[in-house]
Amino acid sequence: MSLDQALRERSNSKCELCGNTEHLIVYTLDKKNPVDAATSTMICTECEQEMGKIGSSDENYWRFLSDSIWSGHPPVQALCYRLLVKSSEHIWAADLLEQLYLEVDVLKLAQLENSSEVSSDLRPAVKDANGMALVDG
Helix, strand or coil: CCHHHHHHHHHCCCCCCCCCCCCEEEEECCCCCCCCHHHEEEEEHHHHHHHCCCCCCCHHHHHHHHHHCCCCCHHHHHHHHHHHHHCCCCHHHHHHHHHCCCCHHHHHHHCCCCCCCCCCCCCCCCECCCCCECCCC
């Protein structure tokens, strides 16, 4: 079975982010290693296009992440985490990140520095009760 077929079966031929059923593509989180279902998701071309516009696009586009982040599939969780971190200036995304707990291997997959659209530091800023950023040292 090909990767495309495996991901279509896993996702029921829907975008694993928004649920769209048209124009589906394989999106790989770890571009340095061989492509497989453990590091890939099935997304629609609209989500792929919006990934490049995070920050300048409609902030409400990504609200469906509040459902897809709870997927049982690690690559979907990792991609949702990446997108939430990039959208964390919005209150709804920051709130969702605070609720989130990811397994260590999922977090490592999310933090891979292999994609030009993902910032090198995927950790959300930690702030104290007064809103001041906490830093090491």
